Structures are given as C-alpha cells and as structure tokens.
Amino acid sequence: MSGPGDAAVTASAGAAGGRTGGPTSPLRIRDWPGAPVGPLPDPVDGPHVWLVRMSGRGTAPGRAARPGGGPGGSCAVGGDVPSPGVPWPAPGPGGGACVVPDVSVLGPEERRRAAALRRPEARLRYVAARFALRGLLGAYLGVPAGRVPLIRLPCPGCGRPHGRPALAGAAGAGLHFSLSRSGSLALLAVAHAPVGVDVERVPGPRLAADAAGALHPEDQAELAATAAPARPAAFARCWTRTEALVKATGEGLSGPSLGTVRLGAGAAPAPLAGWRLVDVEVPPGHAAACAVRDPRPPGA
Structure with missing residues (x-):
C-alpha cells in the first residue's frame, strides 16, 4: 500500500x-x-x-x-x-x-x-x-x-453532550x-437518518472468545456452534453490527443494547425492527457493518 x-x-x-x-x-x-x-x-x-x-x-x-x-x-x-x-x-x-x-x-x-x-x-x-x-x-x-459545524448530541442515557456526532443547525436534520x-x-x-458504521480487524481466537461474552446470549450460542477456524470472523461480524447500532443510537457500548439485542453472527445480520443493518465490504482480514434508522418493517 x-x-x-x-x-x-x-x-x-x-x-x-x-x-x-x-x-x-x-x-x-x-x-x-x-x-x-x-x-x-x-x-x-x-x-x-x-x-x-x-x-x-x-x-x-x-x-x-x-x-x-x-x-x-x-x-x-x-x-x-x-x-x-x-x-x-x-x-x-x-x-x-x-x-x-x-x-x-x-x-x-x-x-x-x-x-x-x-x-x-x-x-x-x-x-x-x-x-x-x-x-x-x-x-x-x-x-x-x-467550517463544517460539528457537535455532539446529548447522550440518550445521561443527557450529557457526548452522544452521537452530528451537524449543528438545520443541516443536521437531513x-x-x-x-x-x-x-x-x-x-x-x-x-x-441516524447512521452508525464500524470497521474492525478480525481478532485472534482468544480475544474473540473473551469478548463474545458481552454479546446477546443467542449470538453467543451461534458463535459456539460455529466451526472454530471460522469463529473469529463470525465474532467480528457480530461485533461490528453491534458497534454500528450503538453508534447510530448514540448510546455507545455502555448503553443497554450491548448484550440485549440480537444481531446475528452469520452471513447476514438478524432483522431488527426500526433499523436497517447491513454488512460492508472491506479488505480481507477485517469486518464492517452499517446501521441506519429505518421505520419500515425488516425486509420491506
């Protein structure tokens, strides 16, 4: 490169x-x-x-x-x-x-x-x-x-100004x-609409196993059922979907979504009402996902 x-x-x-x-x-x-x-x-x-x-x-x-x-x-x-x-x-x-x-x-x-x-x-x-x-x-x-007017929105958890980054004024509406x-x-x-994106390097097996405990129980079970060689990449898919979502909501990893919302570790994200969640094509050795608020029913 x-x-x-x-x-x-x-x-x-x-x-x-x-x-x-x-x-x-x-x-x-x-x-x-x-x-x-x-x-x-x-x-x-x-x-x-x-x-x-x-x-x-x-x-x-x-x-x-x-x-x-x-x-x-x-x-x-x-x-x-x-x-x-x-x-x-x-x-x-x-x-x-x-x-x-x-x-x-x-x-x-x-x-x-x-x-x-x-x-x-x-x-x-x-x-x-x-x-x-x-x-x-x-x-x-x-x-x-x-001159781009960047601000931080209030945190949805505590109300302090460390929530999702945004544009100030009318520009931030659309x-x-x-x-x-x-x-x-x-x-x-x-x-x-509110959007979050995340990219991560696929971790090693030990780190993936340690961090998987923070995910939704069904996602943990899906990872456990995945063949060991494919497990780190599956974890990375699930983790980036999670981070994309909590960045879009502004709650961050300390918010309630971590471990309580199932997003899937398979080839496609699990459907989530109110959100469109998609994986993003990135260079080998990485995983990425994007979440955008969408009022339409999943799959519509």
Whole structure:
C-alpha cells in the first residue's frame, strides 16, 4: 500500500459504490478519492460508505511532503501532526495518489484529541480520518472543511453532550454521518437518518472468545456452534453490527443494547425492527457493518 515513513491519506482509483442485489447483500463501498469528485450520492438513497486507506508510520521531523511514484504511492509530511497548507498531490491516472491532511481544518476538540494520542502513527491516522470526514461533509454542505459545524448530541442515557456526532443547525436534520477507524482503514458513512458504521480487524481466537461474552446470549450460542477456524470472523461480524447500532443510537457500548439485542453472527445480520443493518465490504482480514434508522418493517 504505502511505503515506510508515510503519513497521508492514500486514494485508490475511485471504484463506484452502491447497494448490491438484495436487502441482506453486503454494502459495496466507494474508495475515498482524497476529495469529493463528481455528484455526491443522495443521502436519502443511503447509507453510502467510503473507504479511506491511510498510511502514517511516523516520519522524521523536518521532512517535506513528497508525492508517491505510482500505484500504491504515498506522501509523507514531517513531524507528529501534518503541517497546515501542504498542497494535495493530484490523483494519477492509475490511482495510488495521496492527499496530505491539513490539520488547520480541524476544530479545537479534534486537535486536543489528536495531541492526546501518544503514538505518532495513531495521531496521524486520526488527523487523516477527521480531515477526510470534514472534506466529505463540507462538500455536501457547500462550505470549506474547516467550517463544517460539528457537535455532539446529548447522550440518550445521561443527557450529557457526548452522544452521537452530528451537524449543528438545520443541516443536521437531513444529513447524518458516522466515522470508524481501524489501523490503516477508516469508513465514512452518510444517510438521511441516524447512521452508525464500524470497521474492525478480525481478532485472534482468544480475544474473540473473551469478548463474545458481552454479546446477546443467542449470538453467543451461534458463535459456539460455529466451526472454530471460522469463529473469529463470525465474532467480528457480530461485533461490528453491534458497534454500528450503538453508534447510530448514540448510546455507545455502555448503553443497554450491548448484550440485549440480537444481531446475528452469520452471513447476514438478524432483522431488527426500526433499523436497517447491513454488512460492508472491506479488505480481507477485517469486518464492517452499517446501521441506519429505518421505520419500515425488516425486509420491506
């Protein structure tokens, strides 16, 4: 993907996204091209999900941004946090171009969270994902990325302002979004209703077994009946469905849904009244899911 010392958002050659054949088919993703290109999909037809491939293995202070040299190419920027005002290398005809994230578009809270991350790699990837999210939302709103009005809604459990991220004002009524990161991957999701997305690396057998105890009893039983070699991937499917749902509701993993709502560990999510839950196609070794509020009966 990217070479040593990279700290950038790597853009693939813009594969088209959209729904597959049926309501239980995995949701195809769009590769994030570094900046919105062409007409944006209507949130009413969503959810729509973009895959952001990030590098960020740390760089030596003082190195300048440099474009990559072809497919899988990359850019690097010196220091622990990308420098503001670095130009975006244009995507090449074969893909593999990159975009250096501009930290100046982030808000004060985003910068504080970035600074709190100890590992430079994690800090760079956080900035890259937030930069991509702001670029996408800014394109929908017709405003610069730095002027996207991000807020936190009240928590449905305690009422404090640490619930689901949202857009302030009238813009937030018809455009909902979610962001998830796992290593060098990030997913951006938009929809016309509350939406949550989650991507995770498939864990090892021991971690999957330990964490499965937090799931619904029927999901635990389904995992126990799954052949041992396939169990970690099945767990990852169920876990990402769970995280997508609690991100969409704003309750988080400390809310009542964890362990009380059955979402399934099989090839397709279990139906859930009031929600459309779909798996998301991601690179091998990962699992991902998206949940969007839907008043229609499951399967309608």
